[in-house]
Amino acid sequence: MTTTADRAGTSSSSVPTEKVTLARAITLGLRTALAHDPSVLLMGEDIGRLGGVFRVTDGLQAEFGADRVVDTPLAESGILGTAIGLAMRGYRPVCEIQFDGFVFPAFDQITTMLAKLHARSRGRITVPVVVRIPFGGGIGAVEHHSESPEVLFAHTAGLRVVSPATPADAYTMIQEAIASPDPVIFLEPKGRYWDKAEVALTPYGTPGAGLDKARVVRPGSDVTVVGYGPTVHTALKAAAAADAEGISLEVVDLRTISPLDHATVVESVRGTGRCVVVHEAPVQHGVGAEVAARVTEECFYELEAPVQRVGGFHTQYPPARIEHDYLPSVDRVLHAVDRAMAF
Amino acid sequence: MTTTADRAGTSSSSVPTEKVTLARAITLGLRTALAHDPSVLLMGEDIGRLGGVFRVTDGLQAEFGADRVVDTPLAESGILGTAIGLAMRGYRPVCEIQFDGFVFPAFDQITTMLAKLHARSRGRITVPVVVRIPFGGGIGAVEHHSESPEVLFAHTAGLRVVSPATPADAYTMIQEAIASPDPVIFLEPKGRYWDKAEVALTPYGTPGAGLDKARVVRPGSDVTVVGYGPTVHTALKAAAAADAEGISLEVVDLRTISPLDHATVVESVRGTGRCVVVHEAPVQHGVGAEVAARVTEECFYELEAPVQRVGGFHTQYPPARIEHDYLPSVDRVLHAVDRAMAF
Amino acid sequence: METVQLLTPEGTRVADARYDHRVAHLDADALRGFYADMVLTRRFDTEATALQRQGELGLFTPSMGQEAAQVGSAHALAPQDWAFPAYREHGVLHVRGVDLVDVLKQFRGVEHGGWDPAEHHVHLFTLVVGAHPLHAVGYAMGMQRDGVVGTGDPQRDAGVIAYLGDGATSQGDVSEALVFAGASDAPVVFFVQNNQWAISVPVGTQSKVPLAQRGQGFGIPTVRVDGNDVLASYAVTAEAMERAHRGHGPTFIEAVTYRMGAHTTSDDPLRYREDDEVAAWRAKDPIDRLRRYLESAGELPQDFLADLEARSEALARHVRDGVHAMTAPEPTSMFDHVYASPHSLVQSERAWFEQYESGLAEGGAR
Amino acid sequence: METVQLLTPEGTRVADARYDHRVAHLDADALRGFYADMVLTRRFDTEATALQRQGELGLFTPSMGQEAAQVGSAHALAPQDWAFPAYREHGVLHVRGVDLVDVLKQFRGVEHGGWDPAEHHVHLFTLVVGAHPLHAVGYAMGMQRDGVVGTGDPQRDAGVIAYLGDGATSQGDVSEALVFAGASDAPVVFFVQNNQWAISVPVGTQSKVPLAQRGQGFGIPTVRVDGNDVLASYAVTAEAMERAHRGHGPTFIEAVTYRMGAHTTSDDPLRYREDDEVAAWRAKDPIDRLRRYLESAGELPQDFLADLEARSEALARHVRDGVHAMTAPEPTSMFDHVYASPHSLVQSERAWFEQYESGLAEGGAR
Ligand SMILES: Cc1ncc(C[n+]2csc(CCOP(=O)(O)OP(=O)(O)O)c2C)c(N)n1
Ligand SMILES: Cc1ncc(C[n+]2csc(CCOP(=O)(O)OP(=O)(O)O)c2C)c(N)n1
């Protein structure tokens, strides 16, 4: 662990930094929250002694006890339902769903209860529950372990839906999610869990970029490529490749899917005149449709080409041996860039 | 009941017609299916003696027995899960979900099982289950009784999602849904249950318009207005009002949300150059986003204005006394038409 | 399976070695209080039903017939306890002090909630059948963590009661609530009002064995009680809450009762149930039962009854006036509490809507 | 709660008045058959685990330790019965005649299923814990409607067995399966392999009382069996299937056993369980038990063992070769069975993809 002053340019005091994986950054974020707010609880299957199947909660039960890092019975609806009750009592439960494909048993609690209790009570009840979901594919897994259900949550009012793409964002965003008075669906790009980067270990409560802001992660001039979670990486690789061909891509990391930070995307597209959206979820009714519709509404005269969408097909997520034919690849992104440039 | 020859122009034999409500048309469609295919079963809460809370199954248990019109325990996941098992055994279960807001407990069975079993088995298993869901608002109901969850199903590969807007379509589409080898989410526009029209009571198996075709229900030249289910009615009323102002609207009834019949919509927009999409579901990540994105992709140079979307807000469905402020109204459609015309 | 009963339908007190001491402290005054609460709850029911008939309410869920189960169990709660009702527990709300007018806000379509849960420790109604017992369990798990369980201090020890119906027991969420409660020893009481029907579906379709058995398979002690007997309902709930308070874990109660009216004002029970069934249960009316008992004990003086009559009419008037005074909320209120912190989409939609309403809207997504 | 046991861990046969007649017809040949099936199942396990270590499989779910529960129960099924496994029932599949190579298709990532369910009446694995018992109940409800229950004809009467784990019992769907089975008297047997662990979570977190009790609360007869005793597993399942066939409704069986290996090849049980626990259960190994019994009866001749060894090695080779021969499916196969009838979006995406793959793609949505 090293200590640098003002590494990220956001803090003027000396903050320790550490080179950690995205998964580990979440661990450290959870640990900071647990240490500083006694109302924070972790709940889920196998998160205790095992530390979770991805080891994201590794060591936390030993440190904070089985009452705060709770191995629950095997029932996702039960996890969410009891988390809601705990939140009503003043706790801040952070629920781990083991894999994306296993969130659906909890869908009713999330959609009809978690998302709506604040409104139902006219603001008298808040349910600051965080639902951590490792999502997305590319890890060679069996069925139900590679899903991208983000739009199913983002369509539902009352939920915030966010996804960090880097260790640094993972560290701060998990803390912001926990601190948020609203329920947050926190989508962890499991395919990027092992990406490493230097992270400034700011103290709990340090203001970050917020849960409602996209970010231009690479400036460019020809085409705006919008991604989030795992596809930010793909977009950046595509940008590097395009560079070699003399095409300049501006990459926007959405960071948050509800709300969508249209302003940042629109500003970028105003500059480039072209837009490609990339996600792993199926294109049909995906987040890309909303981005495309909105960008077209706001940049009708600036757009030189229709917004191009790159994503999964309208198929079940395929077996591992062909998942890379399904997933949006650098090549598919570049193909979409070419399509946009061809207009 | 009257008998006319070739009323709809689709059949050359003499077919009885009857003036019935949309709800009653579904009853008659179910009755025909039950009478002609012994593998058809109805399952749901209160569908037997009570005939369902909307009386759509009225009289069917008395006619076909409690083994074919089954009052189930109060558990939607159980209804869907056992329906899947029955379908694997060769039955064609038609499940009634009492209200849109109560489908979510069954979401896992629908999303991870019903939608995927055919693919999981590489075609060896078919699960021809129909899920009937009265959906949409405008009936002055309490919470959870006015939801429009269509996009949550349409985003998921493996499900067909359809919605009839008229008694005639209701009668044929429910039969086509039952006959389909694929699972079908059958969304019944409950706000229009009491609309009456003459319906040709064609025999079971008569080829209809299909579960994959949109239909131009009113030709026009200035703006294409796309709706489905309850909003077809709204669009038609808007068209009549616009007419008076000298604006000619072409109304497309999507009829099916998965697949979306883009060809019909695109052809219409090629003619008009302008498009408005209307649904009750929230605009954000709604079906309108997909229609807008796709229309823009395919009609980039023909579009005179960005596709305008009219729908619910990103709020919980509000209390009944203000639901008409939430729902897309004739006025809001006309406003969108004006926006499109203003470009 | 034995059914606990302390008062026969004829109003005769029967001895019960296990539960007698739970009601020993209830003097005539207390019992008259129970009686009054049941009468008032029913008066509310009649008034709300009438208001629905007059078109003032969109819907109403009558509790008629279930007053003893509700009033008896609610009286067994301590102030620091919490109740999680389904959507028919007007008697519970009344005993806890919730203004019953507030219950009608959702039925008039002016709000989805209606009251402040924190004020009387009564959660809002949950209309998704079976979804709320998990919230009750989670809430109880919170009490455990707060250190207000098993302290031995009766002013402090707290617990939760979750009300649900016979139909609700079939929902997976309810079973999961039993799993979580059993696994965590949460201080929670599951109070099932088996009113024999889930809309048109008889309880036999949910279970061929008494519902009270359900708890056992999850390791939760169970008891079956005559839910039309306010004393027995009080007694078994008092015992169960004491277990909860002491940190001895959950209890599952089946209160056998009957929904004397329709499921809701939209329902037509004539389509699915027989007159004699209704008549048989009318003979076991919970209010009549306590009246007979108090009468035979000479404990229902005329002035009390007259006063109660006046209170009933005052309540009815209060409800009527309250409902009439409920006006539609501001349309923009739908944007108010979607989130607890600012959300850009809600903000922009609200702004658009306000402009649209004032005739000024231009672009925007709708 | 009593646990049915016919063979002690030492391989001694103990008498049981209720179940002895269920196994009376099993001669030495039959028992050697059970033994062989268990040994082959374990050999499959070892081979698949090795293949995973070699990088030939992405994952594997070993069944080691649970062979008796699986082989015993599967032998109690009639050909017309159906089995609905979870994802670890290799022993059941083997007994039913499924080629175990097919099981590895999903673990090699070339298919999500692997075999034709209709061929041996074994449904595919279901990886969403607890989702499939409802399918089993629905399937059994279909059998009722087909008139193949309670006919009295043993060639005809059919039923279903659903396998699930201790962890799965907490899922709401499993409780709903019990509700529907209880309500419909469906011919279904719930066979819970309580292998003590749901990944790292001990069974005590799911339930503080024996899981066998779970059925009772739903009105379903229950039985607890020593799941490491192949005879007892056979006997209780035979009785339960007979009940089902006769139209006497569902049964709930808890088979007490132990997962001797890791949850999956990705798991590290050292993180959560103690060596002595594993050692204690190793002493109750289901294969050793039957071997001891047969040995002491002089019924395990050398030639049988030599032959079994050869069959084991042949199976291992078959599995190895089969896995090596499994190649990635055509990428376009992902579009093949999304729907059973043409779907325009799938068609157009497929067409685009084919063009894209061949370097010809132009427009389109991705
Ligand atoms: C998940 C869900 N499914 C269906 C409904 C519709 N519904 C409302 S009340 C009810 C019956 C409930 O019966 P029970 O639990 O016995 O309670 P009771 O109404 O008798 O008090 C049904 C089916 C619902 N509200 N929620
Ligand atoms: C709905 C769901 N949640 C979580 C998981 C992840 N998971 C896979 S197996 C397992 C444990 C299952 O335990 P048990 O039912 O006892 O079966 P066993 O693996 O011991 O055979 C878990 C949590 C899953 N597959 N499905």
Ligand SMILES: [Mg+2]
């Ligand atoms: Mg009831």
Ligand SMILES: [Mg+2]
């Ligand atoms: Mg287990």
